Amino acid sequence: MRPNPSLADLLDLARQVLRDDVAGDLSGGARYKALMAANAMAIVGRQITAGDEPAAAARARLVTILGRSGTLLELEAVLAKTLRDGSLPADQTGAVHAYLVETTRTKLGESNPRALDKA
Numbered sequence: 001m002r003p004n005p006s007l008a009d010l011l012d013l014a015r016q017v018l019r020d021d022v023a024g025d026l027s028g029g030a031r032y033k034a035l036m037a038a039n040a041m042a043i044v045g046r047q048i049t050a051g052d053e054p055a056a057a058a059r060a061r062l063v064t065i066l067g068r069s070g071t072l073l074e075l076e077a078v079l080a081k082t083l084r085d086g087s088l089p090a091d092q093t094g095a096v097h098a099y100l101v102e103t104t105r106t107k108l109g110e111s112n113p114r115a116l117d118k119a
Helices: 007-025 028-051 053-066 072-085 090-112 115-119
Strands: none
Touching: 007 028, 028 090, 053 072, 053 090, 072 090, 090 115
């Protein structure tokens, strides 16, 4: 068992130092790179906090929609093929739409949560 602070807390502390202290002393391209690294660290921190739950939930939704098992990647490939070739049953359109909306919201929640505030 790991003591506090958690991995996400440590990463957030390092991100804050990079963003608030280090980047402030830089300019131009170096400042931009430091801020991009801090942003990447924030994304990783949100992914650590979320754990495997988003992927497991997405997989479970696809198993229900497609009526078959597989890894998330395999099921996403099947869904993409089904959409490309037009073989999606009409009664699954709503479920697929809901899946795509939820998947997009989940990904935005990890990569750019402020975009969700504007939606």
